[in-house]
Each structure stands twice: as structure tokens, then as C-alpha cells.
Amino acid sequence: MIQLLFMVLCLEGMVAFLLMVKIGPLRELVMKCLDQVKMRKGTVLTIAGTISAILFSNFISIIKIQNKGAKIGTMTPMDQVLWRTNLLEATLMGFLLFLGFLIDRMHHYLRKLIVLRSSAGSSKKEFERLEKEKLQLKEKADKAAEEIKLSQKEISSLTETLKKVKLESEEKDKRVKTAEAHVATLQKQAADLLLEYDHLLEDNQNLQNQAHGYRS
Numbered sequence: 001m002i003q004l005l006f007m008v009l010c011l012e013g014m015v016a017f018l019l020m021v022k023i024g025p026l027r028e029l030v031m032k033c034l035d036q037v038k039m040r041k042g043t044v045l046t047i048a049g050t051i052s053a054i055l056f057s058n059f060i061s062i063i064k065i066q067n068k069g070a071k072i073g074t075m076t077p078m079d080q081v082l083w084r085t086n087l088l089e090a091t092l093m094g095f096l097l098f099l100g101f102l103i104d105r106m107h108h109y110l111r112k113l114i115v116l117r118s119s120a121g122s123s124k125k126e127f128e129r130l131e132k133e134k135l136q137l138k139e140k141a142d143k144a145a146e147e148i149k150l151s152q153k154e155i156s157s158l159t160e161t162l163k164k165v166k167l168e169s170e171e172k173d174k175r176v177k178t179a180e181a182h183v184a185t186l187q188k189q190a191a192d193l194l195l196e197y198d199h200l201l202e203d204n205q206n207l208q209n210q211a212h213g214y215r216s
Contacts, residue, residue, distance in 0.1 A: 002085070005092040012099040019106045027110075034107045048100065051093050058090040 018030045037044060065083045069075035075083065 002088060005096060009092060009096055012103060016099060016103050051097060055090055055093040058086045061086045
């Protein structure tokens with residue numbers, strides 16, 4: 001029994017060491033083996049329960065032997081051998097259970113660490129992709145800003161041209177109005193001249209008629 005416990009303890013110690021120290025692919029191999037062991041959770045719990053029951057039985061035996069020695073006043077050599085054997089077995093089984101629990105926790109947290117590293121790797125790739133998209137968007141924004149500046153310059157130049165055209169149009173309108181007023185004045189003067197010419201013709205006709213009357 002003690003030899004078996006020592007062998008199991010050595011095996012557990014080796015597993016714990018390989019989990020703590022990465023030696024080539026051995027850690028991955030141990031992790032896969034532990035994954036397979038954890039898939040048989042019922043068997044593992046049964047073994048742990050059996051060891052715990054034996055440990056409890058050893059504690060009871062130790063207490064009984066101590067009580068027996070206390071009643072007699074001393075322990076017989078046989079009781080001493082049994083007490084030491086039970087104590088050694090209990091100690092080994094306690095270490096065995098402790099190492100088993102430690103290996104279980106190490107396996108659990110290492111598995112979490114692997115998952116976190118993989119997620120961190122994917123997060124890093126996602127971050128790099130987002131940074132790349134950010135740079136592309138920044139370049140597009142810079143190009144858009146340059147285009148906006150050019151458009152603003154074109155708009156300002158077109159605005160100035162429009163103002164010039166508007167001023168020229170206003171000047172032309174003024175000239176047209178002035179010309180129209182001048183034409184209206186000339187038309188009025190022409191009408192007055194025509195009236196005066198008609199009067200002159202009429203006076204001339206009257207004078208001719210009078211002169212013709214005097215001759216006859």
C-alpha cells in the first residue's frame with residue numbers, strides 16, 4: 001500500500017512539474033491526458049472518495065491506538081508499528097489528495113490561460129484590423145478635406161465671378177434705362193418737331209393761298 005502511494009505521489013509530482021515547467025511538447029501532452037481523465041469524472045470522484053474513506057479510517061485507527069496507549073500508559077511495539085504505518089499512509093494519502101487538487105486547479109487555470117491567449121491573439125488581430133481601417137478612414141477624411149478646400153476655393157471664385165457679372169449686369173441695366181430714357185426724349189422731340197413741321201406746312205399753305213388770291 002505504501003509503495004503504491006509513493007508511486008502515485010511520484011507520478012502526481014511529475015505531472016505537476018510538467019504543468020509548471022514547459023519542456024517541449026510534454027505540457028501539451030499532459031494537458032491532453034488530463035482532459036481525457038476529466039472526461040471520466042465519475043471514476044476520478046470514485047477514486048478520490050475511496051482514498052478519502054481510507055484516510056478517514058486511518059485517522060480513526062490512529063486515534064484508537066493513541067487512546068489505547070493512553071489507557072495503558074504506553075504503546076506496545078505492535079501498536080507503535082501500526083500507529084506509524086497508519087500515520088505514514090494518512091500523510092501520503094493527504095499529500096496525494098492535495099497534489100490531485102493542485103493538479104486539477106493548475107490544469108483548469110492553464111486551460112483558461114490558453115483560451116485567454118487565443119482570444120487575446122484574435123483580439124490583437126481585430127485591433128490591428130481596426131487600426132488599419134482607422135488609417136484608411138483617416139486617409140479618406142484627409143482626401144475629403146482637401147476636396148472640400150478645393151470646392152470652397154472654386155465656390156469663392158465662382159462667387160466673385162457672379163458678383164462681377166451681377167455688377168456688369170446692373171451697369172448694363174443702367175445703360176439700357178439711360179438709353180431708353182434718351183430714346184423716349186428723342187421720340188418726344190421728334191413728335192414735337194413733326195407737329196411744328198405740320199404747323200409750318202399749314203402756315204405755308206395758307207400763305208401760298210393768300211398770295212395766289214392777291215395775284216388774281
